[in-house]
Structure formats: C-alpha cells, structure tokens
Amino acid sequence: MSLELKPIVRFLLLPGEVECIDKYEVEGLYGVCITPNREYLIYDKILAERGLGELEKSVQDLLRSVITRGERELSRIIERADLTVKHILERQFFGYGVVEPFMLDDNVIDVHILSNKPIRITHRRHGELDTRIILSEEELKELVLRLSTLAGKVISEATPLASFIEPRYETRVSVVYYSDVTLRRGLTVDIRKQPKRPWSILKLIDVKTLTPEEVAFLWLVVKYKIPVMIVGEMMSGKTTLATAILNLIPPKSKVITIEDTPEIRLCTPYWTRTTTRESLENPVTVFSLLRVAVRLSVDYVVVGEVRGEEARDWAQAILLGHGAVTTFHADSPQSALLRLTTPPISVNPQALRMLNVFVKMIPFRREVSLERRAEIYVYDEEKLIPLYTYDPVKDMVIRNPSVEGPIRKFSFFKRASLAHGISIEDLEREYECMNKIISEIYSEAKSRDPSLDKPDICELSDLLYRRLHEAGFY
Ligand SMILES: Nc1ncnc2c1ncn2[C@@H]1O[C@H](COP(=O)(O)OP(=O)(O)O)[C@@H](O)[C@H]1O
Ligand SMILES: [Mg+2]
Structure with missing residues (x-):
C-alpha cells in the first residue's frame, strides 16, 4: 500500500519568490500569500520546511505501521503522528482534500468552485481573489460526494440541485451537479463559510x-x-x-x-x-x-x-x-x-x-x-x-x-x-x-x-x- 502524494501537494506548492501584499499563517499548517495581482496563494508549511521527500518518508512510515498493525489501528496511529503529518492524512482520508485549507482559513468567507476553473474565493480583507487551484470534473464530483455523504444528502444526475449543511464545519454548501441541468458541461459548488469562533x-x-x-x-x-x-x-x-x-x-x-x-x-x-x-x-x-x-x-x-x-x-x-x-x-x-x-x-x-x-x-x-x-x-x-x-x-x-x-x-x-x-x-x-x-x-x-x-x-x-x-x- 502506498499513498499517491502528488494529488495532495499538486495545488499546494510553495510559490517560490513572489511578492506578497499580505502574508499570514493558518493554524500553523499553511502559509498564505496575497499577491499584488489579487491572487490567493496557499501552501503547506510542512512541504516548505521539510520538502516533499521528507514528508513522503513520514507518511510512508506511518502507512507501513498501519499495514503491519492492521487497519483498525489507523486512527490511533494518526492520533500519535506529528501535527502536520496528521493533518495531511486526515485531510486526505476524512477531510475535503485541497479544499480543507480554505475551510481552516477564517479570512476566507466564500469558496466558489467550478470544474476546470481556478477556485475563486471571497476574502474578508481583500474581497474576491483568484487561486491557482483547479479541480477537474472528476475531482469535484468526488468532493461533492464526500460533502453530501457526510451531510446525509443524495446528489446525483437525477437530483442535481442541493443545498445542505456540511456537518464538520457547519457550513452551507450549495451544489449544481453535473447533469442535463448544466447541459453536461460541468458542476458548480459554493461554500459559504462561517467563522470558526463566533465574534464577541x-x-x-x-x-x-x-x-x-x-x-x-x-x-x-x-x-x-x-x-x-x-x-x-x-x-x-x-x-x-x-x-x-x-x-x-x-x-x-x-x-x-x-x-x-x-x-x-x-x-x-x-x-x-x-x-x-x-x-x-x-x-x-x-x-x-x-x-x-x-x-x-x-x-x-x-x-x-x-x-x-x-x-x-x-x-x-x-x-x-x-x-x-x-x-x-x-x-x-x-x-x-x-x-x-x-x-x-x-x-x-x-x-x-x-x-x-x-x-x-x-x-x-x-x-x-x-x-x-x-x-x-x-x-x-x-x-x-x-x-x-x-x-x-x-x-x-x-x-x-x-x-x-x-x-x-x-x-x-x-x-x-x-x-x-x-x-x-x-x-x-x-x-x-x-x-x-x-x-x-x-x-x-x-x-x-x-x-x-x-x-x-x-x-x-x-x-x-x-x-x-x-x-x-x-
Ligand atoms: N462587523 C463586521 N465587520 C466585518 N466583517 C463582518 C462583520 N460582521 C460580519 N462580517 C462578515 O461578513 C459576512 C457575512 O456576515 P453575516 O453575519 O452572515 O451576514 P448576514 O447575516 O447579514 O447575511 C461573514 O463572513 C462575517 O464574518
Ligand atoms: Mg444571516
């Protein structure tokens, strides 16, 4: 058993030498850079600090212990892993993959996703911003299924319109699913986020x-x-x-x-x-x-x-x-x-x-x-x-x-x-x-x-x- 890391990191690479008009961290896990041409770049800090090779090694080590000790141990092993590795595994196995960082960043108030287009977000301080993250139709379908399954909703070509509360972050997700309704040209997901901590x-x-x-x-x-x-x-x-x-x-x-x-x-x-x-x-x-x-x-x-x-x-x-x-x-x-x-x-x-x-x-x-x-x-x-x-x-x-x-x-x-x-x-x-x-x-x-x-x-x-x-x- 091995974990394909490429899909996880594909979207979250350190942007190298870029100018940022605003820069901050999210939960110690991600770095965010807002560029002068209104782009929102987010990258895994663990990748920036340790490199892909290191990360791959930590993850493979963890997976090896899962294999030798059995699947039932998975949650216990994840529990003991270090914070960032744990987060990446959770993101992939239980979470929302590349959308997870947007869920964690309290400055992001709306996430608008169309298949094969860069995800667009609304930022609390900077308004509407582009990202460099693109989900294919397949990837977006998978994300929708994950979100809707957790919410106990059925979405299919036969029932392509839905709006529901996703229970992990209690956010409202609205979906127009791939179907005759979208002329079979893709799907749209909109996530209206709530702050993790209510404002006093x-x-x-x-x-x-x-x-x-x-x-x-x-x-x-x-x-x-x-x-x-x-x-x-x-x-x-x-x-x-x-x-x-x-x-x-x-x-x-x-x-x-x-x-x-x-x-x-x-x-x-x-x-x-x-x-x-x-x-x-x-x-x-x-x-x-x-x-x-x-x-x-x-x-x-x-x-x-x-x-x-x-x-x-x-x-x-x-x-x-x-x-x-x-x-x-x-x-x-x-x-x-x-x-x-x-x-x-x-x-x-x-x-x-x-x-x-x-x-x-x-x-x-x-x-x-x-x-x-x-x-x-x-x-x-x-x-x-x-x-x-x-x-x-x-x-x-x-x-x-x-x-x-x-x-x-x-x-x-x-x-x-x-x-x-x-x-x-x-x-x-x-x-x-x-x-x-x-x-x-x-x-x-x-x-x-x-x-x-x-x-x-x-x-x-x-x-x-x-x-x-x-x-x-x-
Ligand atoms: N006083 C405020 N100053 C800045 N931003 C705010 C303030 N109140 C709310 N927001 C942000 O504006 C967005 C909409 O807030 P919300 O209270 O849901 O509005 P409404 O109920 O009027 O639709 C949220 O993302 C929220 O965090
Ligand atoms: Mg309201």
Whole structure:
C-alpha cells in the first residue's frame, strides 16, 4: 500500500519568490500569500520546511505501521503522528482534500468552485481573489460526494440541485451537479463559510461596528427581554451581530433557536438548537418549530431570520413575553415594518407593539475591505425614533441629541420595569453600570490580547455578569 502524494501537494506548492501584499499563517499548517495581482496563494508549511521527500518518508512510515498493525489501528496511529503529518492524512482520508485549507482559513468567507476553473474565493480583507487551484470534473464530483455523504444528502444526475449543511464545519454548501441541468458541461459548488469562533461583542467594538455605548444599551435591552430586530442587506453582518448580542443574555437563560442554517452559537447550557428540514415527506419548517417553541417555557425564542408568513407566529411569540433577537432582510427599520404589516406577511400592527428595538446594519467598502456600522432605532408607541445614527463624513456613530435618558423616555422600559419588578431608577443605574463595565472590559481585554480572540463569547458572558453582580445588580 502506498499513498499517491502528488494529488495532495499538486495545488499546494510553495510559490517560490513572489511578492506578497499580505502574508499570514493558518493554524500553523499553511502559509498564505496575497499577491499584488489579487491572487490567493496557499501552501503547506510542512512541504516548505521539510520538502516533499521528507514528508513522503513520514507518511510512508506511518502507512507501513498501519499495514503491519492492521487497519483498525489507523486512527490511533494518526492520533500519535506529528501535527502536520496528521493533518495531511486526515485531510486526505476524512477531510475535503485541497479544499480543507480554505475551510481552516477564517479570512476566507466564500469558496466558489467550478470544474476546470481556478477556485475563486471571497476574502474578508481583500474581497474576491483568484487561486491557482483547479479541480477537474472528476475531482469535484468526488468532493461533492464526500460533502453530501457526510451531510446525509443524495446528489446525483437525477437530483442535481442541493443545498445542505456540511456537518464538520457547519457550513452551507450549495451544489449544481453535473447533469442535463448544466447541459453536461460541468458542476458548480459554493461554500459559504462561517467563522470558526463566533465574534464577541468586544470584537465588534474593535472593528467599529458598534460603540461601547450602543453595546450597553443592547445589553440592557436583551437582559430585560425586549425584542430586537436586526435589519440589513445580505452579508451585512446581521447574523454575526445577533450572535454577539445573544451572548449578552443572562448565562442561565433558557433559549430556543430556530434556523435554516445553524449559524448562531450560544453559551447558555439551556439551549435548544433547532434547524429546519427540507424534505418532501417530512418537512420541518420555521413555522412548525415556532409552534413548539411557544409551548416550551423558554426565556428567549430566537428565529435566525424571519422571512415570510411565519412572522405572524413569531410576533405571537413576542406578544407572549418571550425575549427575541431576530434578523430580517430589509434596508431599513421603516421598510421592515412596512413589509411585516402588508401582504403577504400581514402581521397585525398591534402585534408589533412589543417589537421595540431595531438595529440597522450599514455595510460599506473601504478600499477592498468590507466595513460595517450599526445604527439603533427605537419603535415606541408606533413611532420610529433614531437613537444612534451613523455620520459617514466623520465615520462616527452618534447618539441622537434630542433623546436624553432613554430609559425614562421610552414607554417600553416602563413595561420591562413592571414585568421584572424593578424601578425605573434602578434600571437607569444598571444601564450606567453596564456602560462602565463594557468600556472597562474592552480596554482590559484589548491590552491583554489585541486580537481580542480572548475572552471568547462564553468567558465574556461570565465576566460581564460577574462584574454586574459585584456591582449589586441581579
Ligand atoms: N462587523 C463586521 N465587520 C466585518 N466583517 C463582518 C462583520 N460582521 C460580519 N462580517 C462578515 O461578513 C459576512 C457575512 O456576515 P453575516 O453575519 O452572515 O451576514 P448576514 O447575516 O447579514 O447575511 C461573514 O463572513 C462575517 O464574518
Ligand atoms: Mg444571516
């Protein structure tokens, strides 16, 4: 038994002397170089450091021990192999081959693959880039089969269209398979990636998406179960923000999430995570999941994205007093409200009186990188009032000067104060305290780890509530 290494390394050779406008490592396993002519070059560090001969020797040694000790030992042997060799074997036997490095690089947000064309990716900082990696039709078919088998999906010439969640990285994969549909001229695969670690609210402050003051406001709002709707266009960062603010809820809250693609990640141990099921015989829809959700005694009912008529049941859930954070594809809170209350959705406007806080995502391009800013609007007594607005000239989010003391001013805080048995004065004091805690924790974390990977969302949630309790708030 021998392992053909050529197909593994064919695409991942060290590019030699090339100029890079950006250069970084991925998990200690790969080197990435972005060239001035917008190419994304990725190479195996192990190959660069030890050469193909060395690698081949390590791999052959490993395989020899598999042969002498039997196949059943394979996983144990791989377990003991050194990190890079292990990764290459895993990549080949269990993983996605040459696509694996793209899965590991958190800067890659979309991978677009057509057979016999260089793979194209979308990079977080550099936008769309070419690669030098080309998969033949056969190779791409094999990759699709591997992805779909793991997801328990059948893809064939007879069923050539599919969109599913691949379970290893929980990413959405969409496929147009080789068939009469593609005029038998190849196949297309698109992988929409998710970050390996969800962004914390500190990271969103750091990239200037939210100000610490906005975060404190949202913290108070979600803690007191006031529903929040995040609006924006596709890819504007709605789900990322929803995940970050959902991790500001009290750590022991009971939550159910309802999504098509499992994107939201939470730290609370009492988390019922559900996704819809596309199936002709036994479909499970957002609608049917919502019906069950309102019967569970949960604190928060989270619908990842509200789209259609199920919005009526979602509005029912918030009327019943569940906390809610949800996203909605619309360019502004005004148009979200209009779409929600007119056909085909037609939510009774009365049912929306509990929907009091909107966040509006503003995506824009600065050179090639995509930036986002978040505005906050308040919907109180059927009036939409901007609370934090973005000034593109100063590149700053500013608080609406005509709203002083938001707690006293908006009637929904009165509702929250009654529901939670806490006075308006105490709510105000808590809001002050939250403001202070957020700014302090941000500066402390930034000086300890400038990348802000630490504290992660779970550590942060614990830390925030610990500080809040120390200050006397429960
Ligand atoms: N505040 C942000 N700043 C920079 N990039 C972001 C930000 N929020 C999200 N992104 C990136 O943009 C992409 C789309 O984000 P996502 O939250 O899924 O958007 P949406 O839900 O609006 O479609 C993701 O790759 C994400 O990592
Ligand atoms: Mg989304």
